[in-house]
Amino acid sequence: MRYLRPHSCDRAVTELTTISPLEAGVDDRTAERLARALRCVTVSRDDTETDVIEFDRLAQHLETSFPLVHTHLELERFGHSRLYRWAGTEAGTAAILLAHQDVVPVDDESRWTHPPFAGVVDEKYIWGRGAIDDKSRVLAILEATEELLAQGRRPRRTIYVAFGHDEEVFGCSGAARMAERLRERRVGADLLLDEGGVITDGVVDDATTSVATIMIGEKGWATVRLHTTDAGGHSSMPAGDTAVGRIARAVARVQDQPMPLRMTPVIADMLTRSRSALRQPRRTALRLLPIAGPVIARIMTGQPQTEAMVRTTTAPTVIRGGVKANVLPQSADALVNFRILPGDSVADVLAHCVRVIGDDRVRVELSGPSSEPTGTAKPGPAHGLIADITRELAPDATITTGLVPGATDSRYYDELATTRCNFAPIVVDAADLARIHGTDERLSRVNYARLIEFNRRLLTHYTDPGRS
Numbered sequence: 468m469r470y471l472r473p474h475s476c477d478r479a480v481t482e483l484t485t486i487s488p489l490e491a492g493v494d495d496r497t498a499e500r501l502a503r504a505l506r507c508v509t510v511s512r513d514d515t516e517t518d519v520i521e522f523d524r525l526a527q528h529l530e531t532s533f534p535l536v537h538t539h540l541e542l543e544r545f546g547h548s549r550l551y552r553w554a555g556t557e558a559g560t561a562a563i564l565l566a567h568q569d570v571v572p573v574d575d576e577s578r579w580t581h582p583p584f585a586g587v588v589d590e591k592y593i594w595g596r597g598a599i600d601d602k603s604r605v606l607a608i609l610e611a612t613e614e615l616l617a618q619g620r621r622p623r624r625t626i627y628v629a630f631g632h633d634e635e636v637f638g639c640s641g642a643a644r645m646a647e648r649l650r651e652r653r654v655g656a657d658l659l660l661d662e663g664g665v666i667t668d669g670v671v672d673d674a675t676t677s678v679a680t681i682m683i684g685e686k687g688w689a690t691v692r693l694h695t696t697d698a699g700g701h702s703s704m705p706a707g708d709t710a711v712g713r714i715a716r717a718v719a720r721v722q723d724q725p726m727p728l729r730m731t732p733v734i735a736d737m738l739t740r741s742r743s744a745l746r747q748p749r750r751t752a753l754r755l756l757p758i759a760g761p762v763i764a765r766i767m768t769g770q771p772q773t774e775a776m777v778r779t780t781t782a783p784t785v786i787r788g789g790v791k792a793n794v795l796p797q798s799a800d801a802l803v804n805f806r807i808l809p810g811d812s813v814a815d816v817l818a819h820c821v822r823v824i825g826d827d828r829v830r831v832e833l834s835g836p837s838s839e840p841t842g843t844a845k846p847g848p849a850h851g852l853i854a855d856i857t858r859e860l861a862p863d864a865t866i867t868t869g870l871v872p873g874a875t876d877s878r879y880y881d882e883l884a885t886t887r888c889n890f891a892p893i894v895v896d897a898a899d900l901a902r903i904h905g906t907d908e909r910l911s912r913v914n915y916a917r918l919i920e921f922n923r924r925l926l927t928h929y930t931d932p933g934r935s
Contacts, residue, residue: 492912493919497610498593500532501915502586504602505595509547511569511635513835522547522632525568533609535616540628543648547632548641550648553612555624560654561929562849563627563884564922565642565661565876566604567634570597571904578906591911598910600903601662603918604891605630611922619933626929627654634876637836642876649883656884658849660925661877663889666857666864669896672770673746679857679864681850682889684733685871685878686779687807687840689816692800693717694830699797711788714799717824718783721803724823726779726816728768730760731809734776736845737869738763744865775872779808779816802834806872809840838878847886856924857892860917892921 492498507525508518526547530537541552547568555561573583573596580594581587587594597603608628627649631641664680671678695717697710708716735756742753756763767773774780781803788799805816813833820831846868854866871889881887893914902908 493916498588501606502588505586508584533613545644549630550645551628553626555622559624560656561624562658563656567601567631592909594909598908607918610919620930622930631876638876642879646879659884659887663871666894674744676744677864679866680869682869682871684841688874689805689813689837690834691803692834694800696798700795702793710796710799717829718801720823725781728764730764737867740867779811780806807840813837849886853888
C-alpha cells in the first residue's frame with residue numbers, strides 16, 4: 468500500500484516510493500481516508516447519548532478501507548469500541564496498540580478556517596476535529612497493518628489493537644471493558660503504546676533541538692465538588708456570610724494553597740535526558756539535580772507547563788449559586804479539577820481540601836469518575852525500540868521521558884505490559900498544541916506520513932516476512 472507522495476518529477480510512479488516520511492507527505496488517497504474518518508461526527512459528551520449513526524459510519528469506513536485487516540484479524544466489539552487480535556505464530560503477546568475514535572465537541576465553529584467536520588484536505592494539511600487527537604493514530608495503525616498484511620507478514624507473537632469510543636469521557640464503556648477482556652485472557656505484553664507524548668519544536672525553553680518526549684506514565688485525575696447550604700432570605704437582611712461568599716472563600720483557599728512541590732523519579736529522569744539539548748546556564752544547573760531537586764522544582768513553577776510536572780495541579784473550573792440579586796442563596800457549589808502527581812492520591816486531594824478550607828459548613832466530595840496516578844517505574848525494555856525508531860525518523864531530536872498530564876485509555880491497561888509508552892512521532896510547535904481540543908485542529912501530510920511509517924516500522928519489528 469502506497470502512502471507517500473512521489474517526487475514532483477516522477478508523478479507516474481505507482482509503487483511504494485523510498486522517500487523519507489520527513490521529505491514527503493501522504494498521497495491524496497491516504498489523506499482522503501483520514502479525512503473521511505474526520506467527517507464522522509463521533510463526539511463524546513458528558514451530558515448526551517452517543518450518536519450511534521456517526522460511530523456506525525466510521526466503522527463502515529474502517530472496514531471498507533482496510534479489507535485485509537478485517538479479513539485476517541479477529542475483531543470483538545464492545546459497544547462502538549473495537550478490539551483486534553492479530554494472532555502470532557508463537558505463544559505470548561508482543562504489543563498492545565491503543566487509539567480512540569471519539570473526539571471532543573467544538574465550541575465555536577465560526578472561528579475555524581474550515582468547518583471542523585468537513586475533513587478538508589489541501590496541499591499541506593488534513594483539517595478537522597480529531598486530526599491529531601486521535602483519529603490519525605487509528606488510521607495510521609490500520610494503514611501500517613494493511614500494508615504488512617499485503618506483504619504476507621505475520622507476527623511472531625500476538626498483537627492486540629484496541630480502539631476505544633469514549634476516551635474523552637473517561638473510557639468506562641470502551642477501554643475499561645477491553646482491558647478487562649485482556650486480563651481474562653491473561654495477556655502480558657512487551658509493549659503498551661498509546662497517545663500522549665510528541666516531538667515538540669520550539670516549545671521547551673532554551674532547547675537547541677526538537678524534543679521527543681516518550682511518556683512512561685500519567686498523572687491521576689479527580690474533580691472535587693465543594694458544596695454548602697444556608698437558610699436563605701431577603702438580601703436586605705444578611706446574617707453574616709452567604710452561601711456564595713462561603714463557597715467563594717473555600718475556592719480561594721484551595722487555589723491559594725496548592726499541594727506541595729515534589730521532584731518525582733520520572734521527571735528527574737526526563738530532565739537528565741533532556742539536559743544535553745539545553746543552552747547554558749540551564750544545562751549546568753541540571754547537573755546539580757541529584758542534590759538540588761527541590762530548588763529546581765521551585766524554578767519549574769515559573770511556567771504552568773513545567774509546574775504541572777512537579778505538583779498536583781489545582782484548577783477551579785465551575786462555581787454556581789444564587790437565583791436573584793435580592794435573594795440570599797440557599798446553596799452554592801464549585802468544581803475544582805486536580806491532576807494528581809505520582810506519590811499523591813485521590814484521598815490525599817480530598818484530605819488537602821478539607822484541611823485548607825477549614826470550614827465544616829463546606830462539604831468536600833468527589834464529582835464523577837477519578838483515577839489514581841500510575842507508578843513511576845523506569846522505562847522498560849521496549850522503550851529503547853520506540854526511541855530507536857524515533858531516532859530514525861527524527862535524527863536531530865533529543866529523546867526523553869515524561870508523564871502525561873491528563874488521563875488516557877492506557878491507564879486501564881497499565882499492568883498488562885512490561886513497558887508503557889505514550890507517544891506519537893509527530894513534530895508540533897506551541898500553536899499546534901493549542902489546536903488540540905481547540906480551534907483549527909489539523910495534521911500535516913508530512914506528519915501523517917511519519918506517523919504511518921512509525922507504526923509500520925514498529926509492527927515490522929514484531930513480524931516475520933511473508934512467504935513467496
